Amino acid sequence: MKKRQEHSASKKGRTKENTKKSGNVVAYPNRRQYSRPTTSAKKTQMAIKSRSGKDSAQSVKHIRNHKIPPIYLWGDFDIPFLLLTLALLGFGLVMLFSSSYARAYFYKDSSFYYIRRQIIWSIIGIIGMVAASFINYHWLRRFSWPLYAVSIALCMACYLFEAENGARRWVRIGPVNFQPSEVAKFALILLFAHLMSKDQDKMNRLWEGTIRYLMLFAVIAAVVVMQPHLSATLLLAGITVAMLFVGGAKLQHLITIGAVGLAGIAALVFTLWGFFSEQFAHVLVRMTYWLDPFSTTDWGAYQTQQSLMAIGSGGLLGVGLGESRQKQLYLPEVQNDFVFAIVCEELGFVGACIIIILFALLIWRGYTIALHAKDRFGALIAVGITTQIGLQAILNIAVVTNTIPNTGISLPMFSYGGTSLCMILGELGILLAVSRQGNYEKE
Numbered sequence: 001m002k003k004r005q006e007h008s009a010s011k012k013g014r015t016k017e018n019t020k021k022s023g024n025v026v027a028y029p030n031r032r033q034y035s036r037p038t039t040s041a042k043k044t045q046m047a048i049k050s051r052s053g054k055d056s057a058q059s060v061k062h063i064r065n066h067k068i069p070p071i072y073l074w075g076d077f078d079i080p081f082l083l084l085t086l087a088l089l090g091f092g093l094v095m096l097f098s099s100s101y102a103r104a105y106f107y108k109d110s111s112f113y114y115i116r117r118q119i120i121w122s123i124i125g126i127i128g129m130v131a132a133s134f135i136n137y138h139w140l141r142r143f144s145w146p147l148y149a150v151s152i153a154l155c156m157a158c159y160l161f162e163a164e165n166g167a168r169r170w171v172r173i174g175p176v177n178f179q180p181s182e183v184a185k186f187a188l189i190l191l192f193a194h195l196m197s198k199d200q201d202k203m204n205r206l207w208e209g210t211i212r213y214l215m216l217f218a219v220i221a222a223v224v225v226m227q228p229h230l231s232a233t234l235l236l237a238g239i240t241v242a243m244l245f246v247g248g249a250k251l252q253h254l255i256t257i258g259a260v261g262l263a264g265i266a267a268l269v270f271t272l273w274g275f276f277s278e279q280f281a282h283v284l285v286r287m288t289y290w291l292d293p294f295s296t297t298d299w300g301a302y303q304t305q306q307s308l309m310a311i312g313s314g315g316l317l318g319v320g321l322g323e324s325r326q327k328q329l330y331l332p333e334v335q336n337d338f339v340f341a342i343v344c345e346e347l348g349f350v351g352a353c354i355i356i357i358l359f360a361l362l363i364w365r366g367y368t369i370a371l372h373a374k375d376r377f378g379a380l381i382a383v384g385i386t387t388q389i390g391l392q393a394i395l396n397i398a399v400v401t402n403t404i405p406n407t408g409i410s411l412p413m414f415s416y417g418g419t420s421l422c423m424i425l426g427e428l429g430i431l432l433a434v435s436r437q438g439n440y441e442k443e
Helices: 002-021 039-049 053-065 079-108 113-133 139-158 180-198 208-227 232-248 251-271 273-279 281-291 298-312 339-371 378-402 418-442
Strands: 172-173 176-178
Touching: 079 113, 079 339, 113 176, 113 418, 139 172, 139 180, 139 208, 139 273, 139 378, 139 418, 176 418, 180 208, 180 232, 180 378, 180 418, 208 232, 208 251, 232 281, 232 339, 232 378, 281 298, 339 418, 378 418
Parallel strands: none
Antiparallel strands: 172 176
């Protein structure tokens, strides 16, 4: 009798331990009240991680037959990530106003033109971020394919509008300019996370694990690059490579296809040099300006020259907040892509390092959220969003400092623009949703 009781207690202990360790929660089948999933539900969900195709397919089919609630109300925010986001946003608003008020007064008759609009977009973005943090991110799976198709259609709709500065990147709805490539970035992340988590056991194959994802990227990249929007194409490529690497694609496949692709692109450019030299003439010109920006007096190198002069005049501690000279109509597009140059001039090397450290901490917390996500789908979404933010910040700083050629890429939460700001804050809200569900599992 004593042995039976010990065996029963041991069995209950193992069941409790297994229940505590299970973390792959994909849905909450047949639950009218939001509560922690039962042991049986967790066992069903854990079966999705199984390598056996039959059991995994049956588990996925079982989960899909049940409705996933769109709202998740439990768990705590990742407080460091939230504070870093708000700190960067507040810092960005201060520096945007400092860098843009002279240009706004000259061209818009109001020193507050850019900052007033950016504050409005920031409020909308913060509301969207908080709302997104309460979304059950598994519910977003159903929108992965529709959002991908809509983003392609919106990017193609850009060709219907007149070019601005030689590019067709915007859809104009009344007084509002909307940049569909920002939606395309998140659409690609969501679709990849959905497919890579659903077909985990196929990621080591050449077709299902690598080529089909590269084809999905190629379709959307072909539409974006012809706008032309090279910086967005580079971001989409970086997101694709990062998610394939983390998602389990074979490194050998990635290296082989990458080498073959680069060779094919080089051969295509050489064969159709006339077409590419005309379509991407601005890229070739920017390459010459990048190599030695002070060797010419052409207007194309002027922006890089003024940016480097702003950085150099900042020194160690800067000339003081609001005291920049280059923002007095010397540095073009100072409120957009080159706001970091004014940061370097006014706050110096120390201020620039503080912003870089804040971005680095944000990226670190984003990947930490991915590591502690309770399932593969949430982890892949976190990796994709964090990679997008980090890569965009790195590329912008590299452009401003002339480390790479000028590609016209914005600095997240610093550069002026409603579409980019709202999309970034919304995506960060989804990251908070991933952290909330992950934190709830630890309680």
